[in-house]
Structure formats: C-alpha cells, structure tokens
Amino acid sequence: MIPHAGGGAKPVSPAIIDGVFRALADPTRRDVLGRLSARASSVSDLAESYDMALPSFVAHLKVLEQCGLVRSHKEGRVRTYEIVPERMKVAENWLARQRTLWERRLDQLDDYLMKMKQETTK
Secondary structure, eight states, X not given: OBOOTTTOSSOBOHHHHHHHHHHHTSHHHHHHHHHHHHOOEEHHHHHTTSSSOHHHHHHHHHHHHHTTSEXXXXXXXXXXXXXXXXXXXXXXXHHHHHHHHHHHXXXXXXXXXXXXXXXXXX
C-alpha cells in the first residue's frame, strides 16, 4: 500500500492507482471526464459526441466507473453518470509525490554540479 499524500490517513493500493491511470490513458475517457466535470449527463447525451458504436462507448464508461472516477444511477430507462472528484485525487497525489522526488533529485544534481564547477575553478 502507498500512503495517501497530504499526511494521509488512507493508504491507496497500487491496483487503484493503476486503474485510475489506465482509465486516464485513453483520450475518449479523458474527454468524458472533462464533460462530466461540467455536469452529470446521460449515456445518450455523452455518446452523441463520439463516432463509435454505443456498446464501445459504454465500455469506456464502465472502465471509468470500475476505477471509481465516475458513478452512475438509473432512473427508469435513463442511466446518468457523474464525476467522482475525490478519486481524481489518487492521480494528483501520485503525481505530486513524483514531482517532489524529482525536484529533490534535481536539486541534488544542481548542488553536485555547482560543487564540481567550484572545484575546477580553483
């Protein structure tokens, strides 16, 4: 388990992180998330913008729902999807940890190069 960023109380499993990034890897799914960030939408409203068969589009929605980036509810025959912003934090926190790690490494490299430069100018 990987500690939750921000002093985190909740550990996040690598499988959850993998699922979120796998879902975000596809441009159609990222676009759907962008649209859902504005408002919840029905499957048919979401699907009309894409040139693909409905079953193929629904497969994208299932991937997003399985990893927890969206949730759906059904009223009568209409299934509506909405974004789950808390799950997006999984990707955000992982990226923040990577940024911190690489900034520290680059600072160490900068310090080393400055030391080397000072030694060669002596």
